[in-house]
Amino acid sequence: MAYYIALPFFTILLVVLQRTLLDLLFGGRIGVEVSLILVIYAGFHLDMVRGGVLAFLTGFLLDCVSGTITGLYTFAYVLIFLLSYLLSPRIYGERMLFIMGYAFLCVLLEGLFIFTVYWSVYGTDVSQGLLRTYLPQALVAGVLSPALFTLFNRLEATVHAGEAR
Amino acid sequence: MFKKYLAVIVAFILIAVSLVILSQSLRRPGNPGVVKKLVFEVTAPVERVINSGVGSVSGAWKQYLFLVGLEEENRELRKKIAVLQGEVNYYREMSLEGSRLKKVLALEDSTIYPAIAARVVGNEGSSTFRTIMINKGSTDGVKEGLPVISPEGVVGRVIETSWNYSKILLVTDYNSNIDALVQGSRAQGILQGGGHRLLRLKYVQRTEEVKADEAVITSGLGGAFPKGLMLGTVVRADKKDPGLFQTIEVVTSVDFSKIEEVLVLQTEKD
Numbered sequence A: 001m002a003y004y005i006a007l008p009f010f011t012i013l014l015v016v017l018q019r020t021l022l023d024l025l026f027g028g029r030i031g032v033e034v035s036l037i038l039v040i041y042a043g044f045h046l047d048m049v050r051g052g053v054l055a056f057l058t059g060f061l062l063d064c065v066s067g068t069i070t071g072l073y074t075f076a077y078v079l080i081f082l083l084s085y086l087l088s089p090r091i092y093g094e095r096m097l098f099i100m101g102y103a104f105l106c107v108l109l110e111g112l113f114i115f116t117v118y119w120s121v122y123g124t125d126v127s128q129g130l131l132r133t134y135l136p137q138a139l140v141a142g143v144l145s146p147a148l149f150t151l152f153n154r155l156e157a158t159v160h161a162g163e164a165r
Numbered sequence B: 001m002f003k004k005y006l007a008v009i010v011a012f013i014l015i016a017v018s019l020v021i022l023s024q025s026l027r028r029p030g031n032p033g034v035v036k037k038l039v040f041e042v043t044a045p046v047e048r049v050i051n052s053g054v055g056s057v058s059g060a061w062k063q064y065l066f067l068v069g070l071e072e073e074n075r076e077l078r079k080k081i082a083v084l085q086g087e088v089n090y091y092r093e094m095s096l097e098g099s100r101l102k103k104v105l106a107l108e109d110s111t112i113y114p115a116i117a118a119r120v121v122g123n124e125g126s127s128t129f130r131t132i133m134i135n136k137g138s139t140d141g142v143k144e145g146l147p148v149i150s151p152e153g154v155v156g157r158v159i160e161t162s163w164n165y166s167k168i169l170l171v172t173d174y175n176s177n178i179d180a181l182v183q184g185s186r187a188q189g190i191l192q193g194g195g196h197r198l199l200r201l202k203y204v205q206r207t208e209e210v211k212a213d214e215a216v217i218t219s220g221l222g223g224a225f226p227k228g229l230m231l232g233t234v235v236r237a238d239k240k241d242p243g244l245f246q247t248i249e250v251v252t253s254v255d256f257s258k259i260e261e262v263l264v265l266q267t268e269k270d
Helices: A002-019 A021-025 A034-045 A048-066 A072-087 A096-122 A127-164 B002-027 B034-065 B070-101
Strands: B115-123 B131-134 B147-150 B153-161 B166-170 B177-182 B188-192 B198-202 B215-218 B230-238 B247-252 B261-265
Touching (some): A002 A021, A002 A034, A002 A048, A002 A127, A002 B034, A034 A048, A034 A072, A034 A127, A048 A072, A048 B002, A072 A096, A072 B002, B034 B115, B034 B131, B131 B153, B177 B230, B198 B230
Parallel strands (some): B153 B230
Antiparallel strands (some): B131 B166, B147 B153, B177 B188, B177 B215, B188 B198, B198 B247, B215 B230, B230 B247
């Protein structure tokens, strides 16, 4: 229960920090989508209900604060979570190279999905933007993902310890 | 039995709910629900606190580097230059319009709209979506669709409002389309965002002579923006691509990474 109570506060803090401090660290040029790496982590480590709620909530919050079409991030995050969840029993998701490559692919997938919606709904060709925005973002996510996985692992252990008490 | 299918049920519910949210948003854009308004109200103050903290630290560092007072003076002078540039642009536009129409129209007083001054509380430069958050909402009179400007030129338009905060779609967003006019040649087109400071002026006929460094302003068509507001400057215009229209690139007059205060124009007549 404590997990579901703490989740909204944690996700709000994560989204705000991602939009402010992390954005500032990279000079507002490259986005660091820690939230997406968290969703991938949830797909590999959490059960369907916990992870699903986390993916949904994080995506929805991102939609609220920075998106122009509500539901884009929500849907993309839910899909990426489900993909990771389905892959988790089949793949050993602790190898560093795998985590890096998978995070890289997921960011590109997210970008492809968002730009496809733009193209199909508004008829806007944003293919150049896909490369300019999402390729560096995917590279950064790939590089940072093993460290973030370790961080989330520790966080999860703390939450479990708190719930056990 | 139920536990066996729990994962499938939850997955189905999550997909269904997110699809409903997405389709509702596409069908009725600019209509944030109460939940979204509440999220605005909760996240914006947190963001403002973090931003002000970060801003004050970086401000102190800058002041140390550039000596006390020099930074402040520089900022004031830049503001004055921006205001004067806006005025020059406005008078140039008025002069051109006057000389063109002096025999046809009686000169009317230019319409001055009331404006709401607001502070930028959230500005994520690296996001795919180019939006900012301001600290004025529906209780201050901000409504969806109102134009937002700064001394340098057009910033964007209001797309969502909560009670005390609003989200602004910047002119640089892919979703932004503004009826525009090249000031010198009077060529008309649609200025579309490109995700960064370089915009595209679309649907300008190949017969039009557009040159680099010409100012691009709002045309007043479409009703969202009043005529004559500065949008940017032409950086490239070429007719190499086949088709009816030429390729024109425009750089925005506003530097969105440094924007701090904006004005929301109340162009709607009650």
